Structures are given as structure tokens and as C-alpha cells.
Amino acid sequence: MVDLQVNGFAGHDVNGDDPRGAVHEITAALARIGVTSWVPTVITAPEERIVAAVRAVATAREESPEVAAAVPFVHVEGPFLSVQDGARGVHDPAHVRDLDADEVARWCAAGPVGIVTVSPHTPDAAAHVARVVALGVQVAIGHTHATPAQVRDAVRAGANLSTHLGNGVATTLPRHPNVLWAQLAEDALTCGLIADGHHLPADTLQAMLRAKGPGRAFLVSDATALAGLPPGRYATPVGGEVELTAEGRLSPVGSDLLAGAARSLADGLRHVLAETSTTLAEAVDLVSFVPARIARLALPLAIGSPADLLLLGPDGSVHEVRRGGRLIP
Numbered sequence: 391m392v393d394l395q396v397n398g399f400a401g402h403d404v405n406g407d408d409p410r411g412a413v414h415e416i417t418a419a420l421a422r423i424g425v426t427s428w429v430p431t432v433i434t435a436p437e438e439r440i441v442a443a444v445r446a447v448a449t450a451r452e453e454s455p456e457v458a459a460a461v462p463f464v465h466v467e468g469p470f471l472s473v474q475d476g477a478r479g480v481h482d483p484a485h486v487r488d489l490d491a492d493e494v495a496r497w498c499a500a501g502p503v504g505i506v507t508v509s510p511h512t513p514d515a516a517a518h519v520a521r522v523v524a525l526g527v528q529v530a531i532g533h534t535h536a537t538p539a540q541v542r543d544a545v546r547a548g549a550n551l552s553t554h555l556g557n558g559v560a561t562t563l564p565r566h567p568n569v570l571w572a573q574l575a576e577d578a579l580t581c582g583l584i585a586d587g588h589h590l591p592a593d594t595l596q597a598m599l600r601a602k603g604p605g606r607a608f609l610v611s612d613a614t615a616l617a618g619l620p621p622g623r624y625a626t627p628v629g630g631e632v633e634l635t636a637e638g639r640l641s642p643v644g645s646d647l648l649a650g651a652a653r654s655l656a657d658g659l660r661h662v663l664a665e666t667s668t669t670l671a672e673a674v675d676l677v678s679f680v681p682a683r684i685a686r687l688a689l690p691l692a693i694g695s696p697a698d699l700l701l702l703g704p705d706g707s708v709h710e711v712r713r714g715g716r717l718i719p
């Protein structure tokens with residue numbers, strides 16, 4: 391499985407004070423549950439902090455062949471997002487800023503940046519999107535209040551992904567047109583969906599998967615460091631003080647908003663099989679082949695490519711994990 395949006399896992403946080411150590415630990419912890427490739431996701435922060443996190447991922451890749459094989463690049467989610475409540479989610483408004491391709495170029499000088507999530511609502515957004523794409527960085531649309539026309543302009547400029555479609559959007563919208571329909575209808579956008587059972591109701595997930603069709607949707611965990619930890623209140627860089635329920639729902643204390651997720655991509659695979667009409671073969675595409683293509687990884691079933699293989703049960707449960715041909719205990 392390939393997870394394109396991981397903020398943290400098993401108590402380790404990419405956005406914490408030791409991103410290099412977190413990348414090593416998360417690589418090992420995710421492999422054990424069948425996620426053999428993953429993309430560290432750095433959220434809205436001052437430029438120095440984003441650069442330091444990107445540099446830390448580059449260092450971790452140099453230190454370990456396992457990390458180099460598992461982590462293709464960094465996903466920077468922010469800081470060029472909507473400041474409007476709802477669309478912004480829990481990103482820190484003090485550090486949200488207008489889309490700036492020059493800043494993206496400075497991140498790229500520090501290490502491998504593969505995806506940046508932006509809100510294309512500013513008048514010069516499309517020009518910046520084109521410049522970011524020219525750097526070799528894929529542009530995802532997310533946390534946005536952009537108009538449908540601004541979405542189309544961003545796609546014409548080269549944006550090719552939607553970040554966790556259906557989340558990071560105003561809580562109420564005009565019935566149509568709106569930013570969801572614009573992205574669902576746009577075949578050039580492949581969309582990430584959080585299938586943790588809390589971010590999208592099952593009928594929404596089902597409808598979005600049908601709307602995008604084969605090859606144009608993938609699942610992400612959006613997991614935070616709290617994934618896999620006991621219920622309770624925690625302090626975290628992703629949104630300050632948050633509460634994790636026994637059902638795996640994570641929200642800022644005193645709010646109905648969601649503060650990232652606390653379930654893994656392996657949980658997402660089982661959820662999509664249990665709650666939608668997705669077949670096992672289609673579900674494997676959603677967690678493996680589609681995100682692998684976006685991560686520019688060698689497709690797993692080609693002769694000569696790394697043997698990252700899973701043995702799955704019919705319900706999506708993981709029975710055996712091989713990474714690079716070796717069994718993970």
C-alpha cells in the first residue's frame with residue numbers, strides 16, 4: 391500500500407521537533423501493517439520550519455536504504471490555503487499565505503518535494519501553479535474556497551490532484567455550482583479520499599468513487615501521530631489540543647471540525663470494502679496502483695521492480711507483508 395498523506399503515526403510526528411527520527415520510525419511502523427511506501431506530509435508553518443522538515447526527510451533517505459525506497463518525496467499541505475473557517479480546517483491562520491512559486495523553489499532546494507496542496511483562489515494563482523508544475527512538483531487543490539472557474543484555471547495550468555476531496559471545505563455551500571462538483575467533474579484531477587469512516591459518510595465516499603471512476607481516485611489515511619494510540623486528549627502540532635474518541639474520531643477540543651485522522655490506510659482498505667460496493671480488485675487500485683503512479687514508484691508487479699507484496703484476506707485484512715522481497719515480521 392502507498393499512502394500519499396501521512397502527518398504522523400504510532401506516536402511519531404513529521405511536524406514535530408524531530409522529523410528525521412519520525413521518518414525512520416514511521417517507515418518501520420507502517421511497513422508492519424502493509425504500508426510499504428508513504429509520503430511525509432508537512433502542514434502550514436513558517437518557511438524555515440517547512441524547509442527544515444524537507445531537509446530532514448532528505449537526510450533520513452540518505453541514512454537508510456529502506457527509507458529511500460519507502461519515501462519518494464514530501465507532500466507540503468499548505469501554507470498556501472484558504473484562511474476561511476471550514477476550508478482552512480485546523481491549519482494555523484497566522485502562517486497561511488498567498489501562493490508563491492518562489493517559496494516552493496526554495497523548499498525544493500532543501501530536498502525532494504513531490505506534491506504541494508494549494509487553494510487557487512488568488513488572482514495570480516494559475517500563473518504560480520504553472521511555475522510550481524515546471525519545478526516538477528504536482529499541484530493538488532485543497533483547503534479551498536476557490537470558485538469553479540478558478541479550479542478550472544488551476545487545472546489548465548497543470549494542477550492534477552485534489553487533496554482529501556469533501557474535507558477542507560466550507561461546512562455549507564451553494565447546492566451548485568460549487569468547488570466539490572467542479573473537482574468531481576474534472577477528469578484531469580485524481581482525488582484523494584479519507585476513508586476512516588469519520589471524514590466522509592459512506593454514501594458520500596461511494597458517490598465520489600463512482601463520480602471519479604477507475605484510476606482517478608485513491609485513499610489516504612491523513613494519519614496523525616495519534617493513530618494507534620489510546621483515546622483521550624492530546625496536545626499536537628496538528629491543531630493544538632485535540633480529542634481522540636474510542637471510535638477513532640479526532641477533533642479539536644470544543645469543536646466539530648476534524649483534526650486529521652487516527653486510522654491507517656490498512657483500516658481505510660477494510661472500511662471501503664465493508665461500506666461501499668467497491669470490489670477487492672478496485673480497492674487494491676485505490677490504495678496501491680493509483681497512489682504508486684502519483685508517487686512515481688515502479689509499479690509493483692513488473693519484472694525487476696522491488697517486490698513490495700501483500701497477502702490480503704477477502705475483507706482487505708493484511709496477512710503477510712513483503713518489502714523488497716523480504717518478509718516483514
Ligand SMILES: [Zn+2]
Nearest residue numbers: 467479554558
Ligand atoms: Zn488537510
